[in-house]
Amino acid sequence: MAPRGHTADDVARTALRILDDHGLPDLTMRRLATALDVQASALYWHFPNKQSLLAELSDRIVGRMASGTSDDLRSRAGALRDALLAYRDGAEVVSSTLALGLGSTLALDRLTEAVAADGFAPDTARRVATTVLHYVLGFVWHEQQRLQYDSAGAREGARDTPFTAASSADDFTFGLDLIAAGLRANGRV
Amino acid sequence: MAPRGHTADDVARTALRILDDHGLPDLTMRRLATALDVQASALYWHFPNKQSLLAELSDRIVGRMASGTSDDLRSRAGALRDALLAYRDGAEVVSSTLALGLGSTLALDRLTEAVAADGFAPDTARRVATTVLHYVLGFVWHEQQRLQYDSAGAREGARDTPFTAASSADDFTFGLDLIAAGLRANGRV
Numbered sequence: 397m398a399p400r401g402h403t404a405d406d407v408a409r410t411a412l413r414i415l416d417d418h419g420l421p422d423l424t425m426r427r428l429a430t431a432l433d434v435q436a437s438a439l440y441w442h443f444p445n446k447q448s449l450l451a452e453l454s455d456r457i458v459g460r461m462a463s464g465t466s467d468d469l470r471s472r473a474g475a476l477r478d479a480l481l482a483y484r485d486g487a488e489v490v491s492s493t494l495a496l497g498l499g500s501t502l503a504l505d506r507l508t509e510a511v512a513a514d515g516f517a518p519d520t521a522r523r524v525a526t527t528v529l530h531y532v533l534g535f536v537w538h539e540q541q542r543l544q545y546d547s548a549g550a551r552e553g554a555r556d557t558p559f560t561a562a563s564s565a566d567d568f569t570f571g572l573d574l575i576a577a578g579l580r581a582n583g584r585v
Numbered sequence: 586m587a588p589r590g591h592t593a594d595d596v597a598r599t600a601l602r603i604l605d606d607h608g609l610p611d612l613t614m615r616r617l618a619t620a621l622d623v624q625a626s627a628l629y630w631h632f633p634n635k636q637s638l639l640a641e642l643s644d645r646i647v648g649r650m651a652s653g654t655s656d657d658l659r660s661r662a663g664a665l666r667d668a669l670l671a672y673r674d675g676a677e678v679v680s681s682t683l684a685l686g687l688g689s690t691l692a693l694d695r696l697t698e699a700v701a702a703d704g705f706a707p708d709t710a711r712r713v714a715t716t717v718l719h720y721v722l723g724f725v726w727h728e729q730q731r732l733q734y735d736s737a738g739a740r741e742g743a744r745d746t747p748f749t750a751a752s753s754a755d756d757f758t759f760g761l762d763l764i765a766a767g768l769r770a771n772g773r774v
Contacts, residue, residue, distance in 0.1 A: 447739065461744030496740055497728035531716070534723020541684035544661030550636065553684055571716030571764075 402432055404442040408452050412483060415453060419544065420485040424448075424563045454493035457486050467509040468573050469579075473528050476503055477568060480536040482537055484544070487536040504529055516583065524579055531575065535568055591621055593631040597641050601672060604642060608733065609674040614638075636685055646675050647692045658699040658768075659761050662717050665692055669695060671726040672735070676725040687712035693718055703771065713768055719765065724757055 410431050415423050425446055429436040443449040452547040460479035461472065480486040507525035512518060545551045597621050604612050604710045614635055630637040649668035650661065657751040669675040682688040696714035701707060 411758070491727060492730055493607065495727055496734055501643070506772045523759050524763065526756060527720070527763055530723040530727060530760060532723075534719040534721075534726065537723065537726065538680060538684055538719060543679055544686055567712065567715060569720060570712050574713065574716055575760075575762055576767070576769035577770045578763035578765070581766045581770035 402434065402438075402442075404452070406441060407432065407442050408449070408456065411449060412453055412456060415485060415489065416483050418484075420488055421511070447498060448585055450537070451493045451496070451498035453483075454490045454499040455502070457483055457490055458500065461506055467510070469507065469514075469524075469528065469576060470569070471508050472510045473532055473572050474534050474565075477528075477536055479493075480532070481539065485539055485540060485574065487533050491533045491537065511579065514579075514583075516579070524575070528575060530571070531571060535571070591623065591627075591631075593641070596621065596628060596631050597638070597645065600638060601642055601645060605673050607673075609701065610679055611710065635700060636682075636687060639678055640682045640685070640687035642672075643679045643688040644691070646672055646679055647689065650692065650695055656699070658696065658703075658713075658717065659758070661695050661699045662721055662761050663757070665696070665718075665756075666723050666725055669721070672726065674729060676722050678731055680722045680726065703768075703772075705768070713764070717761070717764060720760060724760065 407428070411428050414427060414431060418427075425436045425439055428449075429439055433438075439449075443452065449470070457479055458476070460482055461475040466474070473549060480490060483489070490499075504522075504525050507528050508518075508521045511521035511524045516524070542551070596617070600612060600617055603620060607616075614625045614628055617638075618628055621628075628638075631709060632641065646668055647665070649671055650664045656664070669679060672678070679688075693711075693714050696717050697707075697710045700710035700713045705713070711717070731740070
């Protein structure tokens with residue numbers, strides 16, 4: 397019997413709220429149980445361990461990428477960035493889930509489709525998508541680290557280097573365009 | 586007077602060893618003090634806070650990039666990857682230091698120089714180097730997350746997706762070549 401009538405969806409929604417309010421280090425099963433007013437053991441009815449809970453959150457975060465079919469690599473990568481930025485520590489949740497081999501392959505699939513739609517072979521499309529996924533995760537990870545330090549006041553008095561300043565949509569697009577130009581150049585060879 | 590004869594170099598070397606043996610979450614000032622057999626307060630003689638200690642470690646990690654002048658963007662990016670991989674959680678130490686606006690700008694400078702050496706304007710060189718730095722940090726972050734989960738046994742039974750499998754030198758080079766091809770293509774326009 398499911399505990400206290402909480403569904404897996406209830407648990408995941410509450411976990412996302414804790415993530416967004418307090419960040420990944422403070423998202424513990426104990427805190428989640430307290431927020432739901434159940435024993436921590438009751439959570440394991442829905443999620444056998446914390447990794448599987450984070451995988452569910454990762455799927456929900458990545459699921460914010462629009463599901464259109466007409467959009468290109470650049471707009472899909474931008475949609476992924478927006479999805480990751482929508483929740484505090486989103487890049488870390490998604491990256492750790494991918495590193496564990498858990499969660500859906502939606503992000504990679506959507507990027508791969510966009511490259512393949514331009515006529516590239518499946519293997520090339522997958523490798524280009526992998527490059528873009530590493531770039532997007534690396535970029536947003538940096539953005540979210542800065543946001544976290546800013547909100548904690550840890551960057552007071554810190555100088556902005558050319559790299560730390562690089563976290564605007566404009567810089568993000570510059571890198572993506574470079575990768576896309578490389579793809580087109582390789583396609584011509 | 587410096588405590589117990591420990592120099593800043595002693596403290597940093599011991600911290601690097603703890604980082605490599607136990608990972609960033611377990612590198613606490615308390616643990617470091619115990620390893621050096623001093624009170625935690627004694628560490629603040631050399632490093633006013635943990636951020637400044639991590640910035641010193643970041644500089645030492647990035648400092649492993651060879652100092653040659655003849656190497657190109659691809660080999661410098663490869664040298665940065667090797668440097669980050671040389672210490673457990675190296676990518677996280679360096680990325681968090683950069684996000685705080687601390688540490689040296691060596692990594693970005695070395696990458697920028699390589700692009701500028703190909704005849705690109707300083708602003709372009711800096712932006713390309715920023716893209717490469719995000720890519721390298723994102724790639725190695727993913728590699729090190731996988732290594733950490735593997736050593737903890739957390740990936741037992743996990744499936745390898747096309748993305749999780751992508752952490753070889755070959756995949757790293759593929760992405761770099763794509764960025765370099767984009768740069769050359771833009772240069773021709």
